[in-house]
Amino acid sequence: MVTNKRMQELINWINDGQLMKFYKSKEWFAKREQARQRDNYECQLCKAEGKYHRVENVHHIKEVKTHPHLSLSLSNLQSLCIACHNKVHERLDEQHEVKFTNEERW
Structure with a gap:
């Protein structure tokens, strides 16, 4: 169980833009494993x-940056593969992006 003091520290990291500190915390690793x-x-x-x-990421349904109080809520987590996680966040998959090139010269 996460104490109120520790949860506030995690929320402060998120609010201060120190997301990597949050994502490297033992609390996140434990909650992530629970979701998986x-x-x-x-x-x-x-x-x-x-x-x-197979799951590769655990996604925050409500973004951690805008809802830091839900960052460790199991009901706000969803296990996703990388491709689906990118779709949810509307990120381009550069490895599979189709690029049209025309080599012909008139």
């Missing part, structure tokens, strides 16, 4: 589509 176990180490978005992919 709860979700059977499966990406929940792939599972919803009838696919299987």
